[in-house]
Amino acid sequence: DAGITQSPRHKVTETGTPVTLRCHQTENHRYMYWYRQDPGHGLRLIHYSYGVKDTDKGEVSDGYSVSRSKTEDFLLTLESATSSQTSVYFCATSVQGSEAFFGQGTRLTVV
């Protein structure tokens, strides 16, 4: 898993509450990504980072924000969780031009 740790691994939260998911890597990879996985949709990119404090939106970024203050940490925040954000979230890292390595995922349930 290229030293990728996602936390928490499981979380249940209430609608309207803020939620932060953490991705920590030990490989010093420059690129980091947040994907969500839903049945029938595959993996969809939420946000990505190409360096410390350098982030950009993916295809499903509405309702999400990210921050990367250190190379090793990439945080995904749901400002006000909604039921449509119930999903499995995957963090991935990449070295320029090579494969992406994925974490084990975080299962988030918004009730």
Place this chain on the structure above:
Amino acid sequence: GENVEQHPSTLSVQEGDSAVIKCTYSDSASNYFPWYKQELGKGPQLIIDIRSNVGEKKDQRIAVTLNKTAKHFSLHITETQPEDSAVYFCAARDSGGSNYKLTFGKGTLLTVNP
């Protein structure tokens, strides 16, 4: 942006048979095409990849072919085994902006029956 279509969504084969999963992409500038295997409860893991300057690549029982003119690529698994049962994703790398974003297909659930 890039769009990747993957077929079939489910595939069931008998142990020892071959399995083929096909993907098409839309961005002719895409130049990197990886395949990932995802087992239940785990994150996707790369099993093979191909770059646009190569037409075919093999790794033991797994092979990938790429047709850049038609903008499609395929995963071939020969002599399938029960442990090949998993969800397989194809992807294409968005070459715009050099930020190495991967766009994924929706996945294929492969079941290998003993």
